[in-house]
Amino acid sequence: MTEQEMTKAELAHPLEMLTSDEVERAVAILRDSGRMTEGALFASVVLHEPAKDVLAQWKPGDRVERRVRAVIVLGPECEVVEAIVDVGAGVIESWEGVAGVRPTLLMHEAALAIGTIRAHPEYLAALARRGITADMIDQVQIDPWPAGVFGYECEDGRRISRCISFLRETPTDNGYARPIEGLIVHFDNGRNAVLEVIDHGVTPLPPNRASYLVADQPRMRTDLKPISITQPEGPSFGVEGNFVQWQKWQFRVAFDPFEGLVLHQIGYNDDDGRLRPILHRASISEMVVPYGDPDPLHGWKNAFDAGEWGLGRMTQSLRLGCDCLGEIHYFDATLASEHGKPWVIENAICMHEEDYGILWKHVDLWGGTSEVRRSRRLVVSFISTVGNYEYGFFWYFYLDGNIQLEVKLTGIVSPMAIVPGTTPAFANVIAEGVAAPHHQHMFNARLDFDVDGEVNEIYEVDAERMPPGPENPWLNAFRPKLTRLETELSAQREVDAGASRTWRIVNPEARNGLGQPTAYKLVPTMSTPTMLAHPDSSVGRRAAFAQHNLWVTPYAPDERRAAGEYPNQHPGDDGLPRWTAQDRSVADTDLVVWYSFGVTHFVRPEDWPVMPVEYTGFTLMPFGFFDRNPALDVPPSEARCHS
Numbered sequence: 001m002t003e004q005e006m007t008k009a010e011l012a013h014p015l016e017m018l019t020s021d022e023v024e025r026a027v028a029i030l031r032d033s034g035r036m037t038e039g040a041l042f043a044s045v046v047l048h049e050p051a052k053d054v055l056a057q058w059k060p061g062d063r064v065e066r067r068v069r070a071v072i073v074l075g076p077e078c079e080v081v082e083a084i085v086d087v088g089a090g091v092i093e094s095w096e097g098v099a100g101v102r103p104t105l106l107m108h109e110a111a112l113a114i115g116t117i118r119a120h121p122e123y124l125a126a127l128a129r130r131g132i133t134a135d136m137i138d139q140v141q142i143d144p145w146p147a148g149v150f151g152y153e154c155e156d157g158r159r160i161s162r163c164i165s166f167l168r169e170t171p172t173d174n175g176y177a178r179p180i181e182g183l184i185v186h187f188d189n190g191r192n193a194v195l196e197v198i199d200h201g202v203t204p205l206p207p208n209r210a211s212y213l214v215a216d217q218p219r220m221r222t223d224l225k226p227i228s229i230t231q232p233e234g235p236s237f238g239v240e241g242n243f244v245q246w247q248k249w250q251f252r253v254a255f256d257p258f259e260g261l262v263l264h265q266i267g268y269n270d271d272d273g274r275l276r277p278i279l280h281r282a283s284i285s286e287m288v289v290p291y292g293d294p295d296p297l298h299g300w301k302n303a304f305d306a307g308e309w310g311l312g313r314m315t316q317s318l319r320l321g322c323d324c325l326g327e328i329h330y331f332d333a334t335l336a337s338e339h340g341k342p343w344v345i346e347n348a349i350c351m352h353e354e355d356y357g358i359l360w361k362h363v364d365l366w367g368g369t370s371e372v373r374r375s376r377r378l379v380v381s382f383i384s385t386v387g388n389y390e391y392g393f394f395w396y397f398y399l400d401g402n403i404q405l406e407v408k409l410t411g412i413v414s415p416m417a418i419v420p421g422t423t424p425a426f427a428n429v430i431a432e433g434v435a436a437p438h439h440q441h442m443f444n445a446r447l448d449f450d451v452d453g454e455v456n457e458i459y460e461v462d463a464e465r466m467p468p469g470p471e472n473p474w475l476n477a478f479r480p481k482l483t484r485l486e487t488e489l490s491a492q493r494e495v496d497a498g499a500s501r502t503w504r505i506v507n508p509e510a511r512n513g514l515g516q517p518t519a520y521k522l523v524p525t526m527s528t529p530t531m532l533a534h535p536d537s538s539v540g541r542r543a544a545f546a547q548h549n550l551w552v553t554p555y556a557p558d559e560r561r562a563a564g565e566y567p568n569q570h571p572g573d574d575g576l577p578r579w580t581a582q583d584r585s586v587a588d589t590d591l592v593v594w595y596s597f598g599v600t601h602f603v604r605p606e607d608w609p610v611m612p613v614e615y616t617g618f619t620l621m622p623f624g625f626f627d628r629n630p631a632l633d634v635p636p637s638e639a640r641c642h643s
């Protein structure tokens with residue numbers, strides 16, 4: 001081994017992000033095996049993350065074994081191959097066919113579908129009934145949607161999508177302004193064939209364009225003065241490969257085609273020299289957008305934007321000064337194209353620091369001192385464009401030990417055309433001739449907690465109002481009521497704002513300086529819903545993860561995604577409901593918290609034609625993890641901030 005190779009090997013970590021070279025080597029090994037078919041497509045090629053015990057034993061300088069996990073689609077049938085390749089050794093470690101499942105929607109097939117549909121005579125006839133002639137076909141935008149499961153015959157044994165259409169006046173026009181209402185095409189993605197053209201009847205195209213482009217606005221404001229974010233001495237974080245250190249925090253950044261940004265091994269370097277683990281792995285494991293309108297054109301819409309499209313696959317490059325301001329560090333993400341070529345999304349992840357108002361303050365009216373400290377957060381984010389919607393995922397690390405995930409919802413709502421002057425039953429009118437069906441955006445965060453070590457327990461903490469009695473003579477008494485969640489089924493819980501409910505993840509072995517067990521608490525944000533669709537509905541079963549806010553499981557390496565590995569056209573009950581049916585113990589074990597949260601979206605006129613950001617998320621706060629405010633050592637930003 002040369003000196004240069006030694007250095008590289010020493011620096012490498014088993015969780016470093018996948019490289020283009022590794023994608024090429026893994027694909028070459030798979031192709032050389034002779035087991036691939038001519039038109040085989042790669043649904044995903046990802047780093048096969050080492051098992052937790054292997055990671056725990058690894059130390060710098062150890063040989064790093066790199067494995068790649070590929071999901072391969074050999075043909076049009078409903079099956080995939082899961083292969084694991086040891087790229088160092090050049091061998092295929094496993095090759096397993098999985099029958100009866102569909103991969104994520106493949107972009108290669110979706111692109112082919114558009115051409116095929118545009119040439120189909122029945123489709124052209126349906127357009128003609130709406131005054132859209134064949135010479136306008138280039139203006140017709142076709143959006144393939146994941147089909148869900150609704151008992152149509154064409155669903156059986158096929159990988160299908162349901163395609164809906166919109167009319168653009170120009171190539172850059174907002175097509176969503178003019179839904180071609182009533183028209184759905186059922187499409188066999190695997191065989192590139194139209195299965196059915198369904199016309200539920202003509203609704204006139206809405207009369208108006210709905211542009212959000214600068215050139216189409218009557219005037220722009222002229223009174224906004226510039227804000228410059230400068231850090232003349234550079235940022236306060238350090239980056240080596242995918243390893244990040246900022247203030248006392250450290251973690252590793254990775255990127256998955258479905259989950260998008262993944263944070264590994266989040267830890268805190270305490271003042272006594274200990275590196276204290278908090279989360280082993282954190283990501284969005286799944287999300288779903290169930291629509292609440294039974295209309296035949298909209299009632300089947302239930303996009304699993306992580307599992308059916310891929311939050312990582314739909315990520316677009318971020319632009320300096322636009323998406324993120326200030327001293328930015330970008331991480332590129334390396335995925336694989338469906339043809340097995342390295343696919344690098346440049347500037348996929350943005351990291352920077354933000355001033356966040358005050359951290360703490362006190363004016364001592366007796367002593368005359370006045371102290372205030374500025375809060376600052378490290379932001380690690382990416383933005384996914386899933387068709388009409390944008391989802392920004394922003395992880396924040398704070399100086400006081402808080403960790404927050406904020407999801408920003410923006411982009412364009414999924415609209416319907418209506419007869420002007422009518423009022424739909426399950427949609428809000430948002431423009432002349434345009435309504436938006438009621439819907440939810442439900443996310444699931446998989447949080448593999450390791451608070452001060454692997455063995456943790458979880459308590460539900462409710463504020464409890466005490467009854468009148470000798471202990472409560474003034475009727476004012478209340479206290480926290482802690483209930484330990486013992487098993488998977490009893491740990492399926494809901495947010496309760498009235499009880500100020502939080503969940504506390506506790507290390508029963510570790511103690512703070514007061515002798516209390518160390519902990520972090522999960523704090524829901526306001527108006528966190530569960531799914532409104534009936535539990536027995538198609539989406540209720542397919543996205544059961546959204547029926548409860550909280551789920552807890554004992555760690556298992558193959559339990560990764562809340563609705564299972566293959567939610568596309570899956571009838572349901574996979575993922576969390578299947579695993580937790582075992583009702584395993586979640587007490588004093590290496591537990592994983594699965595938190596479902598989101599928004600119920602009754603669309604406003606103000607959400608049109610492009611939606612100002614709506615926010616959702618959650619916060620993780622230390623609770624006795626420290627002995628006192630851990631941010632007393634944050635210096636004043638200016639001399640005049642303390643006296």
Ligand SMILES: [Cu+2]
Binds near residue numbers: 413440441601
């Ligand atoms: Cu919405």
